[in-house]
Amino acid sequence: MEETKKTLLDDSFISAMALTNSGVPQVPDRYVLPPSQRPALGSSLATTETTLPVIDLSLLHQPSLRSRAIHEINIACKEFGFFQVINHGIPSSVVKDALEAAKLFFDLPVEEKMLLVSANVHEPVRYGTSLNHSTDSVHYWRDFIKHYSHPLPKWIDMWPSNPPCYKDNVGKYAEATHVLHKQLIEAIAESLGLEKTYLQEEIEEGSQVMAVNCYPTCPEPEIALGMPPHSDFSSLTILLQSSQGLQIMDCNKAWVSVPYIEGALIVQLGDQVEVMSNGIYKSVIHRVTVNKDVKRLSFASLHSLPLHKKISPAPKLVNENNNAPGYGEFSFNDFLEYISSNDFIQQRFIDTIKKISP
Numbered sequence: 001m002e003e004t005k006k007t008l009l010d011d012s013f014i015s016a017m018a019l020t021n022s023g024v025p026q027v028p029d030r031y032v033l034p035p036s037q038r039p040a041l042g043s044s045l046a047t048t049e050t051t052l053p054v055i056d057l058s059l060l061h062q063p064s065l066r067s068r069a070i071h072e073i074n075i076a077c078k079e080f081g082f083f084q085v086i087n088h089g090i091p092s093s094v095v096k097d098a099l100e101a102a103k104l105f106f107d108l109p110v111e112e113k114m115l116l117v118s119a120n121v122h123e124p125v126r127y128g129t130s131l132n133h134s135t136d137s138v139h140y141w142r143d144f145i146k147h148y149s150h151p152l153p154k155w156i157d158m159w160p161s162n163p164p165c166y167k168d169n170v171g172k173y174a175e176a177t178h179v180l181h182k183q184l185i186e187a188i189a190e191s192l193g194l195e196k197t198y199l200q201e202e203i204e205e206g207s208q209v210m211a212v213n214c215y216p217t218c219p220e221p222e223i224a225l226g227m228p229p230h231s232d233f234s235s236l237t238i239l240l241q242s243s244q245g246l247q248i249m250d251c252n253k254a255w256v257s258v259p260y261i262e263g264a265l266i267v268q269l270g271d272q273v274e275v276m277s278n279g280i281y282k283s284v285i286h287r288v289t290v291n292k293d294v295k296r297l298s299f300a301s302l303h304s305l306p307l308h309k310k311i312s313p314a315p316k317l318v319n320e321n322n323n324a325p326g327y328g329e330f331s332f333n334d335f336l337e338y339i340s341s342n343d344f345i346q347q348r349f350i351d352t353i354k355k356i357s358p
């Protein structure tokens, strides 16, 4: 009780939802980006005509068509580190219920959400705003709740008790994404010429962090962002969005808006796959824009090897091609240590483990 009071009195924490609900006509100064980092909404730069890949995952389950899907995945991973998937097997009711639970959670009174607030990135369940409200120099127009999600029975009791449907609805979605992610990792290994079962055990025991994000309507979307450019530490991230807002950086360093496709899910390669593939695939740099009209919700499910398990380039990809390993090894925990003491917007984590070629 004392703790809760103290946190509430600490006025350094104001959620984006609270600002939107109070009807502020402008974003507070801490949200204003330097001109070079603003999203240039509506300019042709931000919305190039690039067509982003959409892959029908039902092909993976048809023996005569699997190799076609693997080929499409290979091209998408090489070109973008990104693709959308349809016919992914997660029922639309599961998706809808998870989004409903997230909406109800972010609509709760401030006091209720503050029970879970934390600036400690090692906390298995934490509510927050921006990236880290206590250390960010520029703030981002986003509130979030993040929680460990696999194995579910280990973590679910620590999840929000309110709204009452949260654990059930989000738990079902988390389990479904875990199954989907195993299928995707198999396909990605295969697309690299590795055994389908490469790292299977580590992946089964791996960690899953569900980041549930809320981007309320923003009075000045031209000068703020929901999330800054970054890549995810994960092996891969499965992203569900309620409306458009995500942008990815293409190979020409141009921002491309990811279209909203009803029923589709987004797959993004993270730093663990970049390292494992020895740089054949790159993790995708992405950011989130905000807008004046629609509140946007997203679920980013970040899958990775177990917390302390190091990932390194697959020996086959190093030896067969006579390549030197381009990366050192790292674990999810190494990433957490890095972001707790460094500004990961200034320098990407993956750049710290790249080997300089002689």
Ligand code: OGA
Residues within 6 Å of the ligand: 211, 213, 227, 232, 239, 241, 245, 246, 286, 288, 298, 299, 300
């Ligand atoms: C993330 C992320 C994108 C989005 O949580 O890492 O990039 O659209 N989210 O919310």
Ligand code: NI
Residues within 6 Å of the ligand: 230, 231, 232, 286, 300
């Ligand atoms: Ni991300």
